[in-house]
Amino acid sequence: MLCPGRGGAAGAEAAALRLGTTVAQTAADIWLGGRRRQQERHLSLPELVRLRVPGLRLQRSAERQFGQITDAVCDTFARADLSDEDVLAADADPAELIRRTPARCPPRWG
Template identity: 85%
Template sequence: MSAGAAALRLGTTVAKTAADIWLGGRRQQERHLPLAELVRVRVPGLRLQRGVKRQFGQITYAVFDRLEMTSAYRWVCMSCLPCPGSHI
């Protein structure tokens, strides 16, 4: 699996988990709304909605950067001998 695909899958999981926690025991039908629609329904005001969307975007980029960095480290580490992390 490529780092981009892994980042997308992990980002989706993080966003779904955050939405489940955010909704808690609230209305069941809201659990199936797309994130953008859920933010529109639950967050009052356009400015706050944009802030929430920006935060989710920042989470996505942070996850991708971390996966990209981890992937690069593993490639470098596994291509040299001896390497303390070669068991990865």
């Protein structure tokens, strides 16, 4: 028996349609999610920012921040002046190089 004021058969159909849409969307997201992440791994940083950061102002801010980070890393490694021996002594392990670099490179002020 349908209850008046609760949408009746039309309300039940609408609820079933919403539920079906949600289930189908979730299944598609799970199925395609791995592919999407795999495809995103091949995108450049500016492409990822445009895809993941909403709005032009926030996108530009994110790009500036990544640019500043890149400059800081490049400056640090340039000032550290790592030789081939330094790289080989750390077994070319990035984590070990990171640990050793600040000790060789005092912070730059200003």
